[in-house]
Amino acid sequence: MSTPDYRLSQLETLEAESIHVIREVAAELERPVLLFSGGKDSIVMLELARKAFAPARIPFPVMHVDTGLNFPDVLEFRDKRVAELGVQLIVASVPDAMAQGLVKEEPNGSRNRIQTPVLLDAVEEHGFTALFGGARRDEDKARAKERVFSFRDEFGQWDPKNQRPELWDLYNGRIHLGESIRVFPLSNWTELDIWQYVLREQIAIPPLYLAQEREVVERQGMLYAVNEFIRPRDGEQPFRATVRYRTVGDANLTAAVRSEATTVEEVIAEIAVTRMTERGATRGDDKVSDAAMEDRKKEGYF
C-alpha cells in the first residue's frame, strides 16, 4: 500500500481507532468479554477484534445474551463464526433465567428489559470486568453522550450525569472489585460506515439482512415476517412481500422493511437515500417513549 499523502480514508481511520480501543482493553482489563449477537454491528466488532490480535487468536471469550427469541439464521451464523475464529462462546439464557424464576415475561412480550438482569448475572458469575458492545453513538440520543469507556457500578448502572471525562485516546479502565467498564469500539461509526466496511472487507452476514420474498403480516404500519414467533392474528391477512431486516433483534418484535436490496452494494444504495433511522424503522421496543433507551441504559442495558 503506497500512500504518499499520508492520509487514511474515513473507514481506515475508524478501523484504526477501534483496534486501538480493543487492544487497550485487552492490555489493561483483566477479564474482558465481547458481546456477540450475530447482528451486523457485533459482526464488525468481532472482525476488528480478530484484526487487532492477528495472527494470534482473540484473547477473550464472546458472550451472547440469548432471549430465546432469536432468528434461527442468526444463531446458526453466530455458531459458525465463533467456530471459525476458535473463540469460546458463553450463552446467557433468558429462558433459563425465566425457568428459575429469576425474571418474568413482560406483558408486551418484549424481553428487552429482562435480558439486563440475565446479562448482569452472567457478568458476575464469570467475573467479567470489561464488556465490549457494538453500540454506536449515531443510534440514539442517549448513546450520543456515552463514553467509549463507559464506567458501570456494581449493579451495571450508567450514571449519565457523572461520567468520567474522556480525553484524547487516553482511556481510563480503572475499576474497583465488582465494577465494570462497557466498551464501545464502534462509537464513532455510522450505519453507513458499517455497511461500507462489510462490503470493503467482504465480511459474511446473516441472510436476513438482504431482501428476499417472505410471508409477512402488517402490524401498526410495520411489516413482520411470519415465523415461529410471529403468527398471524385474527383479522391479519398474511401476504408475500420482498423485505429485508435493517436490524436484527428479537424475532417477535423486529420488523422488516420493503426492500429490493439483495446485495450489500444495494443495501448501501438503499441506506444512502433512506430517510428513516434504523431503530425508528424497525424496533417496536424503542417506540414507547423518547427516553426509552436512556431508561434501559441506566438499568444496565447496553
Added chain:
Amino acid sequence: MTPDPTLPTAAPETYPTVTDADDQPVDVHSPVAEHAVELATARKDIVRIATAGSVDDGKSTLIGRLLYDSKAIFEDQYEAVARASKGDHVDLALLTDGLRAEREQGITIDVAYRYFSTPRRTFILADTPGHVQYTRNMVTGASTADLAIVLVDARNGMVEQSRRHAFLASLLRVPHLVVAVNKMDLVGWSQEVFDRIADEFSAFAAKLSVPDLTVVPISALHGDNVVTHSQESPWYEGPTLLHHLEHVHVASDRNLTDARFPVQYVVRPQTEEHHDYRGYAGTVASGAFRPGDEVQVLPSGLSTTITGIDGPRGPVEEAFPPMAVTLRLADDLDVSRGDLVCKPENAPTATQDLDALVCWMAEEPLRPRQRIAVKHTTRTVRAVVKELAYRLDVNTLHRDREATELGLNDIGRVRLRATQPLFVDDYTRNRVTGRFILVDEATNATVGAGMLTPAG
C-alpha cells in the same frame, strides 16, 4: 406536520434523497440511488470538530442546521422534534438535547457526539455545553478536535465566555479556530458590527498564538452563510461555514517528522503455524515507520531493525499516524507495553520531571505533595505533585503565583515528579507524546488533563 418554511430545500453540496413514500421500497437502481452511493462511498477523510458556546448563542440551532442541511437528520428524528417544538417553527435545537434531565432542566450536561457527512468529508462533531462544567467539557471535546467553532451572539460581541472558549481551544492546540458570529439578522446584517467583532477576536487570537482563525457572519436560525451564501451579506466574501469545514487543510496538522510508536500490546500467537511470531502492537503516534528502518526501543535504549509491519489487512510498506499496526523486530529484545519505539537519531526526552499545564476536573482540589497516577501514551506511572507554579485566570490570562491549589475547572502550571521516566515531547510539537491524564488512585476517577510544555 408541515416542515419549517424557513428551512431551505436541498443544498447543492449534499446527498440526494428520496423520501420513504408509503410502503414503496427504495429503488436501489435509480439514478438518484446510484449517485448517492457514489457520493457516500467516495474516499473521504474525517474531520473532528468541537463546538463551544451556550444555548443562548444559538449553538444547538447551528448544529441542528448543519445536521439538517447535510441530511444527517432522519425523518423520524425530525418529526419527533417537530412534535416537541413549542412556538411556530421547528426548534432545531431540540435535535441535540439528548437526556431527559437536560430537556427537563433546559441545560446540556455533557458532551454529545454528532455525525454528518458531505460528499467531500465526514465530520465528527463534539458538542460541548457552554455553562455547566464548561472547562471539563470543552477540554474533553477539544482534545481530539481538528477544528473548534466558537459561537458569538452578534448583539453581544465577544464576551467573557467567548474569550474562555477561544483560550481553551488554543490551550489544547486545536489547529483551526472558527468564530461564527450568529444572529446577524438581529443586527440588520451590519458589516460594521461584524468587522468590529472580527477585529476584536483577531487581536485576542494573536495573543493566544492561534495558527488559523476564520470569522463567518451567520444566521443559524435562517441558515444564512451556513451551507449557502446569504444574499443579506453581499459585503462578506469569505466561505460559508460548511464550505470552510469541507476545505480547511487538516492533513498537515499531524506531526510526520518525529517517529514515535508506544507499544500497546505484545502479540504472541504461540501456535504451530506462527511459532516464532512476536509482534509489538500499537498506534503510530507520529512520524513514519518502514520495514528496514533502524529503530531504538526505550527505556532500554537498544537498537534493532524493523523486519515487517502488519496492518489490518496484512503487511504494509509504511505506517503513519493514526494507523494501528504491529511491528516485527529483527532482534529478540525485551519489549513490553509502555515501551516506546523511535529512531536512534530522534528520540523523545526521557524524564521523571513533568512540567505541564493541567486542567483540573475534580471537586477535591489538586495540591502540592499529593500523590496521583499519570497515564501517558500506554505507560502509567505514579507521581507526586511537586509544585504549583501558578493558576491561570482563563478570562484575563493573569497568572496567580500565590495560588495554593487548583479547584474544579481550574487550569495551572504544575510540576510532577514521576516514579519512572516517561518518554515525552512538548505538546506544542507533538499532541500525542505531549499529553497525559491524571487518575485518582483511591476513586479511580479521571481528575485532570495535562499538556507538557517547557518551563517558563
